[in-house]
Amino acid sequence: MTPQRQLVLDAVVELGHATPEAVCTRVQETAPAVNITTVYRTLDLLEQLGVVKHTHLGHGAPTYATSEHEHVHLVCHHCGAVDEIDVDALEALAESLRASHGFRLDATHVALSGTCRACADRADAELAKDA
Structure with a gap:
């Protein structure tokens, strides 16, 4: 080294x-x-x-x-926040992929994108305000 x-x-x-x-x-x-x-x-x-x-x-x-930093990343489309969840959260998906396709998921290399709770709450509040 x-x-x-x-x-x-x-x-x-x-x-x-x-x-x-x-x-x-x-x-x-x-x-x-x-x-x-x-x-x-x-x-x-x-x-x-x-x-x-x-x-x-x-x-x-x-x-x-x-x-050793092994987890799944949750990335918010709106604010860019990154959260982490344990790889075990994707175990059912991993097993399904293995059974149906013989595919072995490396969940430590996964980033799931969506909307974080804070951004979803803001969007819901905007919708409620406009209704």
């Missing part, structure tokens, strides 16, 4: 869900010479080694977290 790779891993651990750009910004606080290309290559290597995983939480860059 080179010092640069350790800095990238440390940044992922500290930031939780982190885009490569956020990781790069954090690393550059300590090592200004580290560039975004180095960060991307290091994240790829760390993922190949099983140390980190990436998830696409939306249309932007993937986010990275340590591999």
